[in-house]
Each structure stands twice: as C-alpha cells, then as structure tokens.
Amino acid sequence: MRICVIGGSRYFGRRVVERLVAAGHRVTVVNRGSTAPPPGAEHVVADRDDETALRAALGSRAFDVVLDQVCYTPRQADVARRVLVPRTARYVLTSTVEVYEHEDSPRPLREEAVDPRTVAVDLSLPWDDPAFAAAHYGEGKRQAEAVFAQDPAAAAAFAAVRVAHVLGGxxxxxxxxxxxxxxxxxxxxxxxxxxxxxxTYVYVEDIADFLAWLAERTDITGPVNAHAPGxxxxxxxxxxxxxxxxxxxxxxxxxxxxxxxxxxxxxxGMDNSRAAALGYPFRHxxxxxxxxxxxxxxxxx
Structure with missing residues (x-):
C-alpha cells in the first residue's frame, strides 16, 4: 500500500512507520524536517500548516491511506481536508481520550459518547496560538475529528483512533x-x-501495533477507542x-x-469493546x- 504518515518522527509515531516499512508498504513521511524518518521511508519536508507549501511538496503523489499523527486543531484538519483528502482513499486521524473531557461518567465511555458528526467547529478561534491550542487540546482534537466526519468527501473513509494515555519506551x-x-x-x-x-492507558508498542494494523484495514471507519483493559x-x-x-x-x-x-x-475511562469486536485485543x-x-x-x- 502507499501510505502517507504526517508526523511519525518520534515516540509511537516512529514505531508505526517502522512497522509499516517492515510490512512492505511504500511509506512517505511528511514533517518539517527536524527529524529524519526511519530507514526505508520517503521523506517529504513541509509545514502542514502552510497549505500552499504542503500542496507543492506533495506534488502529484497519491495514497491509499493517510495516517495523521499530528493534527491538533480544526484549522490543521481543514488544510488536510483540502490538500490530502482528494489524493487518498482513506484518512486515519490519531485522536485522544481527551475528546471525552466533558463526558464525566462513572462508566467507561463508548465511542458514541462524542459523535464528531454533531460537534460544532469554530475555525475563528486562535488555534494558531500555541498557548491557546495547548490549553484546548481536547477541544482541538474533537473539532479536528469533526472537520473530517462532516465533510462528505472524507467521512465515508475516515477513522479516528482515540488513544489513551501512553506509557513505555x-x-x-x-x-x-x-x-x-x-x-x-x-x-x-x-x-x-x-x-x-x-x-485508561496503553503500552507504546501496542498502540504502534494497533495503528499499523488499522492502516491496513480499509473497512474500519469512525471513532475507535484504543487502550488496554485494566x-x-x-x-x-x-x-x-x-x-x-x-x-x-x-x-x-x-x-x-x-x-x-x-x-x-x-x-x-474508555470502553474498548469496539476494537475487540473488530479483531484487535489489547493486552491487559x-x-x-x-x-x-x-x-x-x-x-x-
């Protein structure tokens, strides 16, 4: 498969790239150039926030899957929606447990607790201000999911992996x-x-395995909670x-x-029964x- 990874230069993102390359996929890593990708991956240097530069750097490349590791705001998602969605068959966004920050429940939360198709998107907020984006991390991820889920051209082949707190490495x-x-x-x-x-938590190697596995599963769409039992x-x-x-x-x-x-x-607390039903059992x-x-x-x- 032709797989584009946005980010993928450190922590579990780098591990995902290594797994995809080892599996024989043609992997293109897009980042700002501060860190080279793992051996075997093509490197495209571009600032994802600069729509013109991103479009020029990608040239005529097209992909089977885009795995977006570093989309933190709806404004970044909106650029990706315009530049990347038309050139890929499937878009996978690495999201976060923090999308549930307003859903305080004593029971583990299933994916439908936050439906990105109904989340309001406000591109006018100061998302380019690093302090604002950091203070609104969960909201930024929630609205980023919504940008893709509410775009008819992207929604049918869009998945959002809501990653628990990661440990290890x-x-x-x-x-x-x-x-x-x-x-x-x-x-x-x-x-x-x-x-x-x-x-809820997840081991760094397990979330890398899951993301690499999900990239190959073209039939999985919508939000998926990703965490270990226990x-x-x-x-x-x-x-x-x-x-x-x-x-x-x-x-x-x-x-x-x-x-x-x-x-x-x-x-x-998240409920990971959807991931299990799809065929991926996380380790306790x-x-x-x-x-x-x-x-x-x-x-x-």
Whole structure:
C-alpha cells in the first residue's frame, strides 16, 4: 500500500512507520524536517500548516491511506481536508481520550459518547496560538475529528483512533514517569486530588501495533477507542515506579492547585469493546506496566 504518515518522527509515531516499512508498504513521511524518518521511508519536508507549501511538496503523489499523527486543531484538519483528502482513499486521524473531557461518567465511555458528526467547529478561534491550542487540546482534537466526519468527501473513509494515555519506551519525552520517580526516591509527597479517579492507558508498542494494523484495514471507519483493559490509578503507577526505583510512595491529597501527571479529578475511562469486536485485543495493563516503567526510567535507579 502507499501510505502517507504526517508526523511519525518520534515516540509511537516512529514505531508505526517502522512497522509499516517492515510490512512492505511504500511509506512517505511528511514533517518539517527536524527529524529524519526511519530507514526505508520517503521523506517529504513541509509545514502542514502552510497549505500552499504542503500542496507543492506533495506534488502529484497519491495514497491509499493517510495516517495523521499530528493534527491538533480544526484549522490543521481543514488544510488536510483540502490538500490530502482528494489524493487518498482513506484518512486515519490519531485522536485522544481527551475528546471525552466533558463526558464525566462513572462508566467507561463508548465511542458514541462524542459523535464528531454533531460537534460544532469554530475555525475563528486562535488555534494558531500555541498557548491557546495547548490549553484546548481536547477541544482541538474533537473539532479536528469533526472537520473530517462532516465533510462528505472524507467521512465515508475516515477513522479516528482515540488513544489513551501512553506509557513505555526509552524515548518517552513527557517526563511524567520521571516526576514520580524523583519523588518516590526521596519520599517527597505526590499531589493527588481528594477524589482521584483511575484512567485508561496503553503500552507504546501496542498502540504502534494497533495503528499499523488499522492502516491496513480499509473497512474500519469512525471513532475507535484504543487502550488496554485494566484501568490504572495513581497508586498503581506509583507502586510500579517504586518497584523499579525503591523508595517510598507518599500520596498527599490537595483540594486545589496542581496535581501529579497521572492524577484525575474526573473519570477518563474508555470502553474498548469496539476494537475487540473488530479483531484487535489489547493486552491487559498487568502484562506490561512494569516493563513500561523499566524502559522509561532505564538506569535511573
């Protein structure tokens, strides 16, 4: 297959490209040029936000699938809708669990809880302001899904993968597990909300496998939740970090103010039964949590 990956230069995006190349697909990676793609992939340097430059850089290329790893706003989606949708048979957007940020439910959420066909899109908001986009990450992803889902030319072959919080890998750039390791080593308190909910997670290698698998499945459209069975609480993650680093876990409840990265005052639970029904069973968190922690923390004992 001819597969275009937008982004794909780091973390699980890079792993997806490696898997697609290994499977024999002709992969084109489009990014701004700061990082070369894995060996075997064609590299097209372009700024996806610049419609004219993106169109010129792609030239006459056409694809069977576009896998968009770095679409964060409806404005970026709108550019992609015009430039990329006409030259591909299928569009797969890497979305996020954060699209459910307003759906606080005690039960795991199924995909229909947020239907992108009914989400309002506002391109007039300051999406080009990095601070605004970061503060409205979930809303940006929700509206990006909507841009494709509401376009008749794209909707029939559009899929959105709503990715849970990702753990693992020695190239995890987020620093979230290190936050816990630093405090557990010294016994420093870890801030959590008074009512602290578990959340859904996925192992970095498993989400890369799933995205590569989905790219080949032309019959799958619409939103798909992607996460491992077995929600994790802050204390579960801390226990795994403590097993690796040693030290003492001290959780401190706070009524207001900042809390640790994997602490949630609202539920972030997803239901992955659709992925399972489509033929992809994710591994349980108990099968990989300790491995994920050891990979990321490496020799930081």
């Amino acid at each position: 020695d190239d995890d750039f987020t620093g979230r597990l290190t936050h816990y390791a630093d405090r557990i080593r010294t016994g420093e308190p870890i801030a959590v909300p008074a009512v602290n909910h578990p959340a 929600p994790l609480h802050t204390r579960d993650i801390c226990a795994a970090v403590a097993r690796w680093t040693g030290g003492t876990v001290v959780l401190r409840e706070v009524k207001s103010g900042p809390v640790s990265p994997f602490s949630f005052a609202r539920s972030y 968190t108990s099968e990989w949590l300790d491995l994920a922690v050891s990979e990321t923390l490496g020799g930081q004992r």
